[in-house]
Amino acid sequence: MTATPDDADGAADSTQNLGDTMSRVARHLQEEHGDVEGTLQAITATAVRVVPNAEECSISYVIGRSKIEPRASTSDLPREVDALQERIKEGPCMDAVWEQQVVRVDDVGADDRWPQFARQASELGVGSMMCFQLFVQGDQLGGMNLYAHTPGAFDDECQEIGLMFAAHAAVAVAGAEHEEHLRAGMTNRDVIGQAKGILMERHKLTADQAFGVLARVSQELNRKLVDIAREVTETGAVPGGNTRHN
Template sequence: MMVPSSAEADERGRGPQDTKPISADALAVRLGDIARKLQHQVDTDSILEGIVHAALELVPHAADASVSLITGHRTIDSRAASSDLPRRVDALQSETGQGPCLDASYEERVVSVPDLSTDERWPDFSRPAFNLGARSMLSFQLFVDGDHLGALNLFGKGVGVFDAESERIGALVAAHAAVAVAGSQQVNQLTQALDTRDLIGQAKGILMERYKITAQQAFLLLSRASSELNIKLRDVAEQLTISGEMAKKR
Protein backbone atom coordinates (compact mmCIF):
# COMPACT_ATOMS: atom_id res chain seq x y z
CA MET A 1 0.00 0.00 0.00
CA MET A 2 1.31 3.41 -0.94
CA VAL A 3 1.64 6.09 1.71
CA PRO A 4 -0.03 9.40 0.75
CA SER A 5 2.38 12.02 -0.55
CA SER A 6 2.71 15.36 1.20
CA ALA A 7 0.56 17.01 -1.48
CA GLU A 8 -2.23 14.49 -0.89
CA ALA A 9 -1.92 14.98 2.86
CA ASP A 10 -2.26 18.75 2.43
CA GLU A 11 -5.52 18.19 0.53
CA ARG A 12 -6.81 16.31 3.58
CA GLY A 13 -6.36 19.35 5.79
CA ARG A 14 -2.78 19.11 7.01
CA GLY A 15 -0.83 22.31 6.47
CA PRO A 16 2.52 21.99 4.64
CA GLN A 17 5.58 22.47 6.83
CA ASP A 18 7.12 24.60 4.06
CA THR A 19 4.86 27.53 4.98
CA LYS A 20 4.55 27.01 8.73
CA PRO A 21 7.84 25.99 10.40
CA ILE A 22 7.41 23.77 13.43
CA SER A 23 8.83 25.01 16.74
CA ALA A 24 11.56 23.10 18.55
CA ASP A 25 9.24 22.23 21.43
CA ALA A 26 6.45 21.09 19.13
CA LEU A 27 8.90 19.03 17.10
CA ALA A 28 10.23 17.29 20.20
CA VAL A 29 6.71 16.44 21.35
CA ARG A 30 5.69 15.17 17.91
CA LEU A 31 8.81 13.02 17.53
CA GLY A 32 8.18 11.48 20.94
CA ASP A 33 4.59 10.69 19.98
CA ILE A 34 5.70 9.11 16.72
CA ALA A 35 8.37 6.97 18.39
CA ARG A 36 5.89 5.66 20.95
CA LYS A 37 3.30 4.82 18.30
CA LEU A 38 5.88 3.03 16.15
CA GLN A 39 7.14 0.96 19.06
CA HIS A 40 3.62 -0.37 19.64
CA GLN A 41 3.16 -1.45 16.02
CA VAL A 42 3.49 -5.18 15.47
CA ASP A 43 2.82 -5.25 11.73
CA THR A 44 6.01 -4.59 9.75
CA ASP A 45 4.29 -2.61 7.01
CA SER A 46 2.65 -0.37 9.60
CA ILE A 47 6.04 0.42 11.12
CA LEU A 48 7.54 1.42 7.79
CA GLU A 49 4.45 3.37 6.73
CA GLY A 50 4.55 5.23 10.05
CA ILE A 51 8.14 6.28 9.38
CA VAL A 52 7.24 7.61 5.93
CA HIS A 53 4.17 9.44 7.25
CA ALA A 54 6.29 11.13 9.92
CA ALA A 55 8.90 12.24 7.39
CA LEU A 56 6.31 13.74 5.05
CA GLU A 57 4.57 15.48 7.94
CA LEU A 58 7.64 16.99 9.57
CA VAL A 59 10.46 17.49 7.06
CA PRO A 60 10.25 20.80 5.16
CA HIS A 61 9.98 20.45 1.37
CA ALA A 62 9.64 16.63 1.39
CA ALA A 63 7.22 15.77 -1.41
CA ASP A 64 7.76 11.98 -1.48
CA ALA A 65 9.42 9.44 0.77
CA SER A 66 10.16 5.76 1.19
CA VAL A 67 12.07 3.30 3.32
CA SER A 68 14.63 1.18 1.47
CA LEU A 69 15.70 -2.22 2.78
CA ILE A 70 19.07 -3.36 1.43
CA THR A 71 20.54 -6.86 1.37
CA GLY A 72 23.70 -8.25 -0.18
CA HIS A 73 25.28 -4.80 -0.43
CA ARG A 74 23.28 -4.12 -3.59
CA THR A 75 19.69 -5.38 -3.73
CA ILE A 76 17.29 -2.59 -2.73
CA ASP A 77 13.64 -3.16 -1.85
CA SER A 78 11.52 -0.02 -1.71
CA ARG A 79 8.87 -0.16 1.02
CA ALA A 80 6.04 2.14 2.14
CA ALA A 81 6.66 4.41 -0.85
CA SER A 82 4.44 7.49 -1.08
CA SER A 83 4.36 7.23 -4.89
CA ASP A 84 5.83 5.19 -7.72
CA LEU A 85 8.85 7.51 -8.00
CA PRO A 86 10.78 6.11 -4.98
CA ARG A 87 10.23 2.57 -6.25
CA ARG A 88 11.60 3.44 -9.67
CA VAL A 89 14.59 5.25 -8.17
CA ASP A 90 15.38 2.28 -5.91
CA ALA A 91 15.15 -0.08 -8.88
CA LEU A 92 17.66 2.13 -10.69
CA GLN A 93 20.01 2.05 -7.70
CA SER A 94 19.78 -1.76 -7.63
CA GLU A 95 20.50 -1.90 -11.35
CA THR A 96 23.50 0.44 -11.28
CA GLY A 97 24.81 -0.49 -7.84
CA GLN A 98 25.20 3.16 -6.89
CA GLY A 99 23.23 6.07 -5.47
CA PRO A 100 22.52 8.10 -2.32
CA CYS A 101 20.55 5.37 -0.57
CA LEU A 102 23.46 2.93 -0.81
CA ASP A 103 25.96 5.56 0.33
CA ALA A 104 23.76 6.55 3.27
CA SER A 105 23.43 2.91 4.33
CA TYR A 106 27.05 1.83 3.98
CA GLU A 107 29.30 4.88 4.08
CA GLU A 108 27.60 8.02 5.40
CA ARG A 109 24.70 8.54 7.78
CA VAL A 110 23.25 11.40 5.73
CA VAL A 111 23.57 12.02 1.98
CA SER A 112 22.28 15.26 0.44
CA VAL A 113 21.67 15.57 -3.31
CA PRO A 114 20.66 19.13 -4.24
CA ASP A 115 20.45 18.51 -7.99
CA LEU A 116 20.40 15.07 -9.58
CA SER A 117 20.85 16.53 -13.05
CA THR A 118 24.38 17.73 -12.26
CA ASP A 119 25.59 15.44 -9.45
CA GLU A 120 28.71 13.53 -10.51
CA ARG A 121 29.07 11.14 -7.55
CA TRP A 122 27.03 8.42 -9.27
CA PRO A 123 27.54 8.74 -13.04
CA ASP A 124 25.31 5.79 -13.95
CA PHE A 125 22.54 6.81 -11.58
CA SER A 126 22.16 10.59 -11.27
CA ARG A 127 21.01 11.69 -14.71
CA PRO A 128 18.74 8.67 -15.31
CA ALA A 129 17.15 9.29 -11.88
CA PHE A 130 16.57 12.93 -12.83
CA ASN A 131 14.91 11.75 -16.03
CA LEU A 132 12.60 9.55 -13.96
CA GLY A 133 11.41 12.66 -12.11
CA ALA A 134 13.71 12.81 -9.09
CA ARG A 135 15.02 16.36 -8.72
CA SER A 136 16.63 16.44 -5.26
CA MET A 137 17.05 13.86 -2.50
CA LEU A 138 17.99 13.35 1.12
CA SER A 139 18.92 9.85 2.33
CA PHE A 140 19.33 8.93 6.00
CA GLN A 141 20.72 5.70 7.44
CA LEU A 142 18.10 3.93 9.56
CA PHE A 143 19.87 0.80 10.74
CA VAL A 144 22.76 -1.59 10.06
CA ASP A 145 22.35 -5.17 11.23
CA GLY A 146 24.80 -7.57 9.61
CA ASP A 147 23.87 -7.88 5.96
CA HIS A 148 20.58 -6.02 6.46
CA LEU A 149 20.53 -2.24 6.10
CA GLY A 150 17.85 0.39 5.87
CA ALA A 151 17.56 3.99 4.72
CA LEU A 152 14.92 6.71 4.75
CA ASN A 153 14.75 8.54 1.40
CA LEU A 154 13.14 11.95 0.85
CA PHE A 155 12.40 13.53 -2.53
CA GLY A 156 11.92 17.21 -3.36
CA LYS A 157 9.74 18.58 -6.15
CA GLY A 158 12.52 20.82 -7.44
CA VAL A 159 16.30 21.14 -7.40
CA GLY A 160 17.91 22.69 -4.33
CA VAL A 161 14.72 22.66 -2.24
CA PHE A 162 16.14 20.94 0.84
CA ASP A 163 17.84 23.27 3.31
CA ALA A 164 19.70 22.84 6.60
CA GLU A 165 16.39 22.64 8.47
CA SER A 166 15.20 19.84 6.19
CA GLU A 167 18.38 17.90 6.88
CA ARG A 168 18.26 18.52 10.63
CA ILE A 169 14.64 17.43 11.04
CA GLY A 170 15.09 14.52 8.63
CA ALA A 171 17.99 13.24 10.72
CA LEU A 172 15.86 13.50 13.89
CA VAL A 173 12.99 11.59 12.27
CA ALA A 174 15.41 8.90 11.07
CA ALA A 175 16.98 8.59 14.53
CA HIS A 176 13.61 8.19 16.25
CA ALA A 177 12.48 5.75 13.58
CA ALA A 178 15.63 3.67 14.01
CA VAL A 179 15.00 3.38 17.75
CA ALA A 180 11.39 2.37 17.08
CA VAL A 181 12.42 -0.32 14.58
CA ALA A 182 15.03 -1.73 16.94
CA GLY A 183 12.57 -1.62 19.84
CA SER A 184 9.69 -3.29 18.05
CA GLN A 185 11.58 -6.30 16.72
CA GLN A 186 14.96 -7.38 15.43
CA VAL A 187 15.83 -6.07 11.97
CA ASN A 188 16.38 -9.55 10.58
CA GLN A 189 12.90 -10.51 11.80
CA LEU A 190 11.53 -7.45 10.05
CA THR A 191 13.10 -8.35 6.72
CA GLN A 192 12.23 -12.04 7.09
CA ALA A 193 8.59 -11.16 7.72
CA LEU A 194 8.48 -9.02 4.58
CA ASP A 195 10.24 -11.71 2.54
CA THR A 196 7.82 -14.37 3.79
CA ARG A 197 4.81 -12.27 2.83
CA ASP A 198 6.21 -11.80 -0.68
CA LEU A 199 6.98 -15.52 -1.08
CA ILE A 200 3.47 -16.52 -0.04
CA GLY A 201 2.03 -13.93 -2.41
CA GLN A 202 4.07 -15.34 -5.30
CA ALA A 203 3.06 -18.90 -4.45
CA LYS A 204 -0.60 -17.92 -4.28
CA GLY A 205 -0.28 -16.27 -7.70
CA ILE A 206 1.15 -19.47 -9.19
CA LEU A 207 -1.72 -21.57 -7.83
CA MET A 208 -4.36 -19.04 -8.87
CA GLU A 209 -3.06 -19.01 -12.42
CA ARG A 210 -2.57 -22.77 -12.65
CA TYR A 211 -5.90 -23.86 -11.16
CA LYS A 212 -8.03 -20.76 -11.84
CA ILE A 213 -8.89 -20.36 -8.18
CA THR A 214 -9.27 -17.42 -5.81
CA ALA A 215 -6.56 -16.00 -3.57
CA GLN A 216 -8.32 -17.44 -0.50
CA GLN A 217 -8.51 -20.91 -2.07
CA ALA A 218 -4.82 -20.71 -3.02
CA PHE A 219 -3.88 -19.81 0.54
CA LEU A 220 -5.94 -22.74 1.87
CA LEU A 221 -4.05 -25.11 -0.46
CA LEU A 222 -0.72 -23.82 0.85
CA SER A 223 -1.90 -24.06 4.45
CA ARG A 224 -3.14 -27.62 3.94
CA ALA A 225 0.18 -28.67 2.42
CA SER A 226 2.02 -27.06 5.32
CA SER A 227 -0.14 -28.90 7.87
CA GLU A 228 -0.02 -32.31 6.15
CA LEU A 229 3.74 -32.19 5.59
CA ASN A 230 4.45 -30.60 8.98
CA ILE A 231 6.67 -27.91 7.45
CA LYS A 232 6.46 -24.14 7.64
CA LEU A 233 4.12 -22.31 5.28
CA ARG A 234 7.05 -20.19 4.13
CA ASP A 235 9.00 -23.31 3.10
CA VAL A 236 6.03 -24.66 1.13
CA ALA A 237 5.72 -21.33 -0.68
CA GLU A 238 9.46 -21.14 -1.35
CA GLN A 239 9.59 -24.62 -2.91
CA LEU A 240 6.62 -23.83 -5.12
CA THR A 241 8.11 -20.57 -6.38
CA ILE A 242 11.50 -22.19 -7.06
CA SER A 243 10.47 -25.54 -8.55
CA GLY A 244 6.93 -24.85 -9.69
CA GLU A 245 5.77 -27.92 -7.76
CA MET A 246 4.07 -28.31 -4.40
CA ALA A 247 6.00 -30.16 -1.70
CA LYS A 248 4.95 -33.79 -1.29
CA LYS A 249 5.17 -36.44 1.42
CA ARG A 250 8.18 -38.70 1.16
Protein backbone atom coordinates in the same frame (compact mmCIF):
# COMPACT_ATOMS: atom_id res chain seq x y z
CA MET B 1 -5.58 10.15 22.85
CA THR B 2 -3.26 8.42 20.39
CA ALA B 3 -1.20 10.69 18.18
CA THR B 4 -1.64 10.49 14.42
CA PRO B 5 0.49 11.67 11.50
CA ASP B 6 -1.87 14.64 11.09
CA ASP B 7 -0.73 15.94 14.48
CA ALA B 8 2.70 16.50 12.96
CA ASP B 9 1.51 18.71 10.08
CA GLY B 10 3.48 21.93 10.08
CA ALA B 11 4.86 21.29 13.56
CA ALA B 12 8.44 21.04 12.36
CA ASP B 13 8.49 24.68 11.28
CA SER B 14 10.34 25.77 14.39
CA THR B 15 13.21 24.23 16.32
CA GLN B 16 11.39 25.04 19.56
CA ASN B 17 8.57 22.64 18.70
CA LEU B 18 10.78 19.96 17.21
CA GLY B 19 11.20 17.94 20.41
CA ASP B 20 7.45 17.82 21.01
CA THR B 21 6.85 16.88 17.40
CA MET B 22 9.32 14.02 17.54
CA SER B 23 7.82 12.76 20.81
CA ARG B 24 4.40 12.60 19.17
CA VAL B 25 5.89 10.89 16.13
CA ALA B 26 7.64 8.30 18.30
CA ARG B 27 4.44 7.52 20.22
CA HIS B 28 2.46 7.22 17.02
CA LEU B 29 4.92 4.86 15.37
CA GLN B 30 5.26 2.64 18.43
CA GLU B 31 1.60 2.54 19.49
CA GLU B 32 -0.21 2.18 16.21
CA HIS B 33 1.84 -0.41 14.37
CA GLY B 34 3.05 -3.71 15.79
CA ASP B 35 4.01 -5.40 12.54
CA VAL B 36 7.09 -4.48 10.54
CA GLU B 37 5.37 -3.71 7.23
CA GLY B 38 2.78 -1.49 8.90
CA THR B 39 5.51 0.35 10.78
CA LEU B 40 7.55 0.94 7.63
CA GLN B 41 4.53 2.28 5.78
CA ALA B 42 3.65 4.55 8.70
CA ILE B 43 7.20 5.92 8.71
CA THR B 44 7.06 6.89 5.04
CA ALA B 45 3.65 8.54 5.41
CA THR B 46 4.70 10.46 8.51
CA ALA B 47 8.09 11.55 7.15
CA VAL B 48 6.56 13.66 4.38
CA ARG B 49 4.47 15.46 6.99
CA VAL B 50 7.29 16.06 9.45
CA VAL B 51 10.33 16.89 7.31
CA PRO B 52 9.96 20.27 5.58
CA ASN B 53 9.72 20.17 1.77
CA ALA B 54 9.73 16.35 1.61
CA GLU B 55 7.24 15.26 -1.05
CA GLU B 56 7.98 11.54 -1.29
CA CYS B 57 9.57 8.95 0.99
CA SER B 58 10.71 5.37 0.73
CA ILE B 59 12.39 2.81 2.95
CA SER B 60 14.74 0.32 1.33
CA TYR B 61 16.83 -2.55 2.61
CA VAL B 62 20.24 -2.93 1.02
CA ILE B 63 21.56 -6.50 1.06
CA GLY B 64 25.24 -6.95 0.40
CA ARG B 65 26.48 -4.06 -1.68
CA SER B 66 24.25 -4.46 -4.69
CA LYS B 67 20.72 -5.66 -3.97
CA ILE B 68 18.13 -3.04 -3.02
CA GLU B 69 14.84 -4.35 -1.64
CA PRO B 70 12.06 -1.71 -1.55
CA ARG B 71 9.97 -2.14 1.61
CA ALA B 72 7.67 0.89 1.78
CA SER B 73 6.96 3.89 -0.40
CA THR B 74 4.58 6.83 -0.70
CA SER B 75 4.32 6.47 -4.50
CA ASP B 76 5.77 4.79 -7.57
CA LEU B 77 8.54 7.38 -7.96
CA PRO B 78 10.70 6.21 -5.02
CA ARG B 79 10.32 2.61 -6.17
CA GLU B 80 11.55 3.60 -9.62
CA VAL B 81 14.56 5.36 -8.07
CA ASP B 82 15.35 2.27 -5.97
CA ALA B 83 15.17 0.10 -9.08
CA LEU B 84 17.48 2.53 -10.88
CA GLN B 85 20.10 2.40 -8.12
CA GLU B 86 20.04 -1.39 -8.05
CA ARG B 87 20.33 -1.57 -11.83
CA ILE B 88 23.32 0.78 -12.19
CA LYS B 89 24.90 -0.08 -8.80
CA GLU B 90 25.34 3.53 -7.69
CA GLY B 91 23.41 6.26 -5.93
CA PRO B 92 22.92 8.19 -2.68
CA CYS B 93 20.92 5.47 -0.92
CA MET B 94 23.76 2.98 -1.23
CA ASP B 95 26.29 5.54 -0.02
CA ALA B 96 24.08 6.54 2.93
CA VAL B 97 23.58 3.01 4.25
CA TRP B 98 27.15 1.79 3.67
CA GLU B 99 29.45 4.78 4.02
CA GLN B 100 27.69 7.76 5.62
CA GLN B 101 24.84 8.37 8.01
CA VAL B 102 23.21 10.88 5.69
CA VAL B 103 23.65 11.93 2.06
CA ARG B 104 22.02 15.12 0.76
CA VAL B 105 21.68 15.84 -2.94
CA ASP B 106 20.77 19.49 -3.49
CA ASP B 107 20.42 19.27 -7.27
CA VAL B 108 20.10 15.73 -8.57
CA GLY B 109 20.53 16.66 -12.22
CA ALA B 110 23.77 18.57 -11.58
CA ASP B 111 25.38 16.18 -9.08
CA ASP B 112 28.61 14.60 -10.32
CA ARG B 113 29.04 11.95 -7.59
CA TRP B 114 26.86 9.43 -9.45
CA PRO B 115 26.77 10.52 -13.12
CA GLN B 116 24.46 7.79 -14.43
CA PHE B 117 22.13 8.03 -11.47
CA ALA B 118 21.97 11.84 -11.60
CA ARG B 119 20.90 11.93 -15.23
CA GLN B 120 18.32 9.16 -15.04
CA ALA B 121 16.86 10.17 -11.66
CA SER B 122 16.48 13.72 -12.92
CA GLU B 123 14.60 12.40 -15.94
CA LEU B 124 12.25 10.58 -13.56
CA GLY B 125 11.40 13.92 -11.95
CA VAL B 126 13.62 13.96 -8.86
CA GLY B 127 15.09 17.37 -8.05
CA SER B 128 16.45 16.91 -4.50
CA MET B 129 17.10 13.95 -2.21
CA MET B 130 18.14 13.14 1.34
CA CYS B 131 19.08 9.58 2.31
CA PHE B 132 19.50 8.39 5.90
CA GLN B 133 20.86 5.19 7.38
CA LEU B 134 18.25 3.51 9.59
CA PHE B 135 19.99 0.38 10.84
CA VAL B 136 22.80 -2.09 10.24
CA GLN B 137 22.21 -5.84 10.70
CA GLY B 138 25.16 -7.79 9.35
CA ASP B 139 25.15 -7.41 5.59
CA GLN B 140 21.58 -6.06 5.60
CA LEU B 141 21.16 -2.32 6.02
CA GLY B 142 18.11 -0.10 6.03
CA GLY B 143 17.80 3.35 4.55
CA MET B 144 15.13 6.07 4.49
CA ASN B 145 15.01 8.26 1.40
CA LEU B 146 13.27 11.62 1.05
CA TYR B 147 12.51 13.24 -2.29
CA ALA B 148 11.45 16.62 -3.66
CA HIS B 149 10.63 17.43 -7.26
CA THR B 150 12.53 20.73 -7.29
CA PRO B 151 16.29 21.30 -6.78
CA GLY B 152 17.42 23.00 -3.58
CA ALA B 153 14.41 21.88 -1.56
CA PHE B 154 16.39 20.68 1.47
CA ASP B 155 18.57 22.87 3.68
CA ASP B 156 20.50 22.24 6.92
CA GLU B 157 17.33 22.48 9.02
CA CYS B 158 15.60 19.89 6.85
CA GLN B 159 18.61 17.62 7.25
CA GLU B 160 18.63 18.05 11.04
CA ILE B 161 14.94 17.24 11.28
CA GLY B 162 15.40 14.30 8.94
CA LEU B 163 18.19 12.90 11.11
CA MET B 164 16.07 13.17 14.24
CA PHE B 165 13.11 11.57 12.52
CA ALA B 166 15.31 8.75 11.19
CA ALA B 167 16.53 8.05 14.72
CA HIS B 168 12.96 7.66 15.99
CA ALA B 169 12.05 5.61 12.93
CA ALA B 170 14.95 3.24 13.58
CA VAL B 171 13.71 2.65 17.14
CA ALA B 172 10.20 1.96 15.85
CA VAL B 173 11.48 -0.54 13.26
CA ALA B 174 13.59 -2.34 15.87
CA GLY B 175 10.60 -2.55 18.20
CA ALA B 176 8.31 -3.89 15.48
CA GLU B 177 10.88 -6.48 14.42
CA HIS B 178 11.35 -7.59 18.04
CA GLU B 179 7.59 -8.02 18.50
CA GLU B 180 7.34 -9.90 15.21
CA HIS B 181 10.13 -12.26 16.26
CA LEU B 182 8.41 -12.87 19.59
CA ARG B 183 5.12 -13.66 17.86
CA ALA B 184 6.87 -15.97 15.42
CA GLY B 185 8.61 -17.75 18.30
CA MET B 186 5.33 -18.26 20.14
CA THR B 187 3.68 -19.57 16.98
CA ASN B 188 6.56 -21.97 16.37
CA ARG B 189 6.37 -23.28 19.93
CA ASP B 190 2.63 -23.84 19.53
CA VAL B 191 3.13 -25.77 16.28
CA ILE B 192 5.85 -27.94 17.82
CA GLY B 193 3.66 -28.58 20.85
CA GLN B 194 0.75 -29.65 18.64
CA ALA B 195 3.01 -32.00 16.64
CA LYS B 196 4.35 -33.55 19.84
CA GLY B 197 0.79 -34.11 21.03
CA ILE B 198 -0.13 -35.89 17.81
CA LEU B 199 2.89 -38.19 18.02
CA MET B 200 2.30 -38.89 21.71
CA GLU B 201 -1.32 -39.85 21.11
CA ARG B 202 -0.83 -41.90 17.94
CA HIS B 203 2.42 -43.65 18.81
CA LYS B 204 2.19 -43.76 22.62
CA LEU B 205 5.34 -41.68 23.08
CA THR B 206 6.39 -39.48 25.95
CA ALA B 207 6.83 -35.76 25.37
CA ASP B 208 10.61 -36.14 25.26
CA GLN B 209 10.38 -39.06 22.83
CA ALA B 210 8.02 -37.15 20.54
CA PHE B 211 10.36 -34.17 20.47
CA GLY B 212 13.26 -36.53 19.79
CA VAL B 213 11.45 -37.88 16.72
CA LEU B 214 10.89 -34.36 15.37
CA ALA B 215 14.50 -33.38 16.04
CA ARG B 216 15.88 -36.52 14.40
CA VAL B 217 13.77 -36.14 11.26
CA SER B 218 14.71 -32.46 11.08
CA GLN B 219 18.39 -33.37 11.13
CA GLU B 220 18.07 -36.27 8.69
CA LEU B 221 16.10 -34.24 6.13
CA ASN B 222 18.04 -31.03 6.75
CA ARG B 223 14.82 -29.10 7.32
CA LYS B 224 13.81 -26.75 10.10
CA LEU B 225 12.25 -28.46 13.07
CA VAL B 226 9.20 -26.18 12.95
CA ASP B 227 8.62 -27.13 9.29
CA ILE B 228 8.67 -30.82 10.21
CA ALA B 229 6.26 -30.12 13.06
CA ARG B 230 3.95 -28.13 10.78
CA GLU B 231 3.79 -31.04 8.33
CA VAL B 232 2.90 -33.40 11.17
CA THR B 233 0.03 -31.12 12.24
CA GLU B 234 -1.22 -30.84 8.65
CA THR B 235 -0.91 -34.49 7.60
CA GLY B 236 -0.81 -36.41 10.86
CA ALA B 237 2.33 -38.22 9.70
CA VAL B 238 6.05 -37.76 10.14
CA PRO B 239 7.89 -36.99 6.87
CA GLY B 240 9.42 -40.27 5.73
CA GLY B 241 7.12 -42.22 8.04
CA ASN B 242 9.87 -43.13 10.53
CA THR B 243 8.77 -42.58 14.12
CA ARG B 244 11.77 -44.37 15.62
CA HIS B 245 12.92 -42.78 18.84
CA ASN B 246 15.93 -43.27 21.06
